[in-house]
């Protein structure tokens with residue numbers, strides 16, 4: 001009720017009140033209509049966005065279930081997400097996978113190379129492709145060392161029509177997908193967390209890649225039809241604290257000195273199990289300190305070269321009782337021949353439908369150079385190739401998982417596939433340094449000398 005102050009008599013309000021009520025009713029109706037219209041619009045827009053998203057993820061993208069096998073979990077998970085965005089995206093991706101895996105020689109292999117953008121993986125992929133085998137690469141491009149080197153290797157592979165799928169060996173969905181597309185005759189399994197000393201910094205990355213990743217791969221391989229034959233990278237480090245030299249395959253390997261060695265040893269035990277239960281043909285190769293062009297920057301010969309060229313000091317380890325440390329350094333081309341020889345002599349797996357039909361081949365070989373060289377000698381060779389004097393700090397080997405000495409007996413690899421290393425450390429390092437200065441565009445005395453020695 002309204003009260004009008006003042007002397008004038010109050011107006012007749014009955015009509016105006018009705019009008020006001022009517023107007024307010026109309027306003028309410030209109031605003032409800034507006035609200036309904038905008039909700040409808042909002043609903044439609046939401047529906048449209050949802051449909052687009054569903055389409056996007058179900059048709060073009062595989063499930064985002066990849067897990068990380070590398071040492072940089074977060075970076076890698078992101079990488080997996082990104083890679084998932086690229087793998088499996090339809091017909092053109094499948095076409096690349098098929099094309100890359102198709103052999104171009106009669107009875108050629110179709111090989112899945114894991115760790116194909118890695119050092120040994122890229123060299124082996126090229127060698128297999130060159131002789132007419134089909135090669136499909138798989139690599140997670142983790143950042144354990146400079147990923148741009150891995151990308152450069154990938155580029156090289158792609159020039160030779162080798163496609164590298166970006167993904168992880170722990171991603172069984174991806175692995176199954178690859179096996180759905182291609183009936184691989186072989187797997188060359190080189191993806192791993194490498195490096196002896198880094199295992200103290202990031203132990204779980206070794207378990208993720210070298211144990212869990214290997215099992216994930218074997219699970220897919222055992223269920224595949226046909227089952228592929230598998231050749232994979234073990235390590236000279238499994239000999240651990242063995243003092244009996246040279247190391248032979250039947251020597252004891254139950255005293256690993258590093259977690260890295262322990263995971264490789266675990267891999268050998270796991271290989272035995274999958275061979276025993278499922279009839280997978282498995283060959284483990286114990287590599288001895290592999291070096292060469294396109295090598296790994298975390299290895300001593302590689303970062304010594306870098307540091308010597310930059311006039312930085314290098315640590316040269318000696319044992320606790322001040323004896324020299326030595327390695328059976330093995331040149332990459334010899335290792336490639338060993339890998340190819342192992343693939344060529346690998347028998348077929350014997351299982352199908354996840355069941356073993358009869359006993360299958362199970363092998364393990366040393367692939368070394370049979371001529372250990374001390375680290376001090378390695379540095380001397382680099383000094384002369386680089387024409388720079390190294391700033392050496394000779395220190396006692398920290399307790400970091402390193403072993404003092406390695407020396408391979410390779411008679412079994414020679415007997416079974418003619419493995420015979422032919423490159424001594426000086427010739428191999430010459431090739432490495434030549435590649436190094438070229439790749440990193442280094443203008444140095446070393447480069448001039450290497451170039452001129454080439455023209456003579």
Ligand SMILES: O=C(O)[C@H]1O[C@H](OP(=O)(O)OP(=O)(O)OC[C@H]2O[C@@H](n3ccc(=O)[nH]c3=O)[C@H](O)[C@@H]2O)[C@H](O)[C@@H](O)[C@@H]1O
Pocket residue numbers: 194195196234235236237286287288289290298299300301314315316317318325326327375397402404
């Ligand atoms: O043979 C193998 O199975 C292993 O070979 C290498 O391991 P490693 O032999 O320790 O190779 P580097 O790390 O390059 O070391 C070579 C030598 O240099 C020595 N070193 C290393 C680093 C350093 O600062 N100073 C130094 O004297 C090491 O003690 C070792 O004797 C690889 O890094 C492993 O991935 C591989 O599995």
